[in-house]
Amino acid sequence: xxxxxxxxIEPLRKTNPVTVLVxxxxxxxxxxxxxxxALVMGLSVTVVTALSNFIISLLRKGIPNRIRIIVQLVxxxxxxxxxxxxxxxxAYDVSKQLSVYVGLxxxxxxxxxxxxxxxxxxGPGESxxxxxGNGLGYSLILVIxxxxxxxxxxxxxxxxQVIPQSFYEAGYQNNGLMILxxxxxxxxxVIIWIQRTRNPEMQENNQN
Amino acid sequence: MEFFRLFIKxxxxxxxxxxxxxxxxxxxxxxxxxxxxxxxxxxxxxVLVVTxxxxxxxxxxxxxxxxxxxxxxxxxxxxxxxxxxxxxxxIIAAIVQILEMVIETFTPSLYSALGIFLPLIxxxxxxxxxxxxxxxxxxxxxxxAAVFGLGSGIGWxxxxxAIAAIRExxxxxxxxxxxxxxxxxxxxxxxxxxxxMAFMGIKI
Numbered sequence: 182x183x184x185x186x187x188x189x190i191e192p193l194r195k196t197n198p199v200t201v202l203v204x205x206x207x208x209x210x211x212x213x214x215x216x217x218x219a220l221v222m223g224l225s226v227t228v229v230t231a232l233s234n235f236i237i238s239l240l241r242k243g244i245p246n247r248i249r250i251i252v253q254l255v256x257x258x259x260x261x262x263x264x265x266x267x268x269x270x271x272a273y274d275v276s277k278q279l280s281v282y283v284g285l286x287x288x289x290x291x292x293x294x295x296x297x298x299x300x301x302x303x304g305p306g307e308s309x310x311x312x313x314g315n316g317l318g319y320s321l322i323l324v325i326x327x328x329x330x331x332x333x334x335x336x337x338x339x340x341x342q343v344i345p346q347s348f349y350e351a352g353y354q355n356n357g358l359m360i361l362x363x364x365x366x367x368x369x370x371v372i373i374w375i376q377r378t379r380n381p382e383m384q385e386n387n388q389n
Numbered sequence: 390m391e392f393f394r395l396f397i398k399x400x401x402x403x404x405x406x407x408x409x410x411x412x413x414x415x416x417x418x419x420x421x422x423x424x425x426x427x428x429x430x431x432x433x434x435x436v437l438v439v440t441x442x443x444x445x446x447x448x449x450x451x452x453x454x455x456x457x458x459x460x461x462x463x464x465x466x467x468x469x470x471x472x473x474x475x476x477x478x479x480i481i482a483a484i485v486q487i488l489e490m491v492i493e494t495f496t497p498s499l500y501s502a503l504g505i506f507l508p509l510i511x512x513x514x515x516x517x518x519x520x521x522x523x524x525x526x527x528x529x530x531x532x533x534a535a536v537f538g539l540g541s542g543i544g545w546x547x548x549x550x551a552i553a554a555i556r557e558x559x560x561x562x563x564x565x566x567x568x569x570x571x572x573x574x575x576x577x578x579x580x581x582x583x584x585x586m587a588f589m590g591i592k593i
Contacts, residue, residue: 206410366578367575370573
């Protein structure tokens with residue numbers, strides 16, 4: 182039981198897919214200008230990672246080794262199509278905001294990475310939990326980045342104004358730079374910095 | 390002239406890395422030396438120039454609403470656009486596989502230069518992303534799609550070679566412990582992105 186719990190908890194901190202393994206950065210940066218698309222994206226990736234891990238793990242004994250990449254891509258692409266159609270039907274405005282990045286879940290390295298590294302060698306139940314944990318680890322970073330970018334960039338959270346009007350009257354201004362793409366990179370860089378300063382064993386040696 | 394504008398725009402203004410963050414995973418993982426990153430950049434450019442026009446044709450004659458009417462007028466009401474993702478990724482994987490075989494047979498020297506990167510490219514988000522952007526932007530002919538692919542590829546090449554050159558020099562500088570490696574690469578990419586935003590106002 183402790184082992185199963187570990188599968189979910191570890192990716193949130195010690196083996197976080199974004200800040201430690203540096204996978205799935207592309208979409209993580211692009212959708213984080215606001216909190217709402219970031220939440221939806223995180224949720225979608227979690228669902229796809231968990232389910233694709235589960236399905237590939239069920240099929241793992243029947244897939245010939247040579248064509249496994251194609252099989253994995255087909256399974257993931259099918260799940261992403263389902264997510265895409267679902268978002269278009271029930272959350273059209275968010276799906277417009279996410280635009281091509283929903284489709285890019287297919288090539289998100291986290292999913293392929295977990296399929297290759299975990300699902301091909303473990304049972305369906307464990308794989309499902311592993312996918313869930315990694316998806317949640319990804320979502321966690323997404324939400325942290327989006328929180329800071331929306332708060333400082335537009336003074337709102339989930340679209341509601343958080344910074345009181347009196348601040349603006351006293352001369353406070355939104356930091357327009359936070360909404361621009363480059364700031365996403367710098368925010369993630371700072372998160373990595375903080376995390377690695379607190380856990381010295383994760384630090385990389387520059388000299389190699 | 391139209392082609393030239395589109396080319397400049399896709400290299401500098403709509404740069405894959407700095408404006409859309411596509412292909413970041415391999416961009417961060419492979420950019421340790423200039424030589425390997427130039428190899429990967431070339432391979433990506435190569436694959437983009439082939440896949441974007443092919444996917445353009447697939448999109449135009451197979452997927453768009455009414456696209457099937459060239460087979461028979463009865464099929465004009467069919468809309469297959471929900472199949473976009475699965476078809477695009479299948480086409481990309483197939484083309485990468487074919488390219489690998491062709492390059493291996495005819496130019497072994499290029500193959501040994503690109504070899505290890507080619508199979509990885511099928512899951513590089515820059516490739517699929519470029520095709521999806523092509524679909525979103527409704528280019529009017531195959532030529533434009535090809536130029537867009539070429540420009541995006543060269544923009545990506547430029548970005549990865551630039552960061553690799555900076556990282557090579559970075560070895561001799563004193564970076565705070567926690568920032569070493571990936572952390573500082575993120576921040577440098579952010580700063581480069583800010584520099585690239587200077588191109589945004591240019592009208593061509």
